[in-house]
Amino acid sequence: MMTESSSTGISRRGILKAFAATAITAAPTFANAAGFLRGAGDIRRIRMVSPRTGERLDTIYWIEGDYIKEALREISLFMRDWRTNDIRAIDIRTVDILAASHNLLDASEPYMLLSGYRSPQTNAMLRSRSRGVAKNSRHLIGEAADLRLGSRSVNQIYSAGVACGGGGVGRYSGSNFVHMDCGPVRTWGR
Template sequence: MTKLMSSQSMTRRAVLGAFAATAVAAAPTFSNAAGFLRGAGDIRRIRMTSPRTGEKMDTIYWIEGEYLHEAVREISLFMRDWRTDGVKNIDTRTIDILAASHNLLDASEPYTLLSGYRSPKTNAMLRSRSRGVAKNSRHMIGQAADLRLGSRSVSQIYRAGVACGGGGVGRYSSSNFVHMDCGPVRSWGR
């Protein structure tokens, strides 16, 4: 069994290496976003930086219809609550929305991740400082991210997120970021 797992990992690593330099199209896995699946390719990739931790991520997390569990765990660790170091599994639907939006923007730079998972303690602290933080935020269950791109406006990122039709998209122009989550389809902000 161990040898089998090892050979599967080697195969996946070889596939990752072969595809790492290719242009990648990503798409959400929702029935209402089926248009993004057509022609999306066989791999999905996410690229982010974190100004809070100084970390960078560029990883392929999905190949030929299968999520790579190691890559999804790496993404979850990257998107941790940097204030508490708390980690929550990030919902793959959220990762898909982020990747599909990034693909629509045709941007070469990675997202700047401002907030991924938030512990209830962190969320309560932020809520006490801002009325824009939801009491039952999807950040606390690993289903949301707040992002920006230096080469794209908040409006452009917002429109790309809305075009995916896979969840909630909030525009926070005065704070220069866009919220994306895999909850019910809705949009807000200006």
């Protein structure tokens, strides 16, 4: 039996609200993440801060069933490759997964964005320094983000991402971040 506040930091009430808000059967897995946002009302909001650039983002990107193009451009600019300043449109499915996970965590602080879009040059440089960087990373196509929250553990963020069932979720406990993307549903890491 789950207690009111589990060790993952996701409250029983939050999970029940999220599941009650979803009425999706036999739909593509991304629908799970979008379903969690249905309980968020008529708006969807994303809040992030970049330790690399010092920039902050707090934007409503969806109202009453419509994505706001200007807000999506703002998100893509914010999630650019900070090393090269290259910008690529961030897949809205990824934004929805991030927002749904944040809602499940019931966190008041913004995500700390460590990596969003990565240019091929940046990805190659990171691969030369670490075995943990994929050659065909979803970061290269604007479908991934590496995140952390000061008030939540890697395991809590990972659990929220997995609960959304919308894509890939990787746990990087040693580096204190979680990877989320809108690719095939899969999990990895410790």
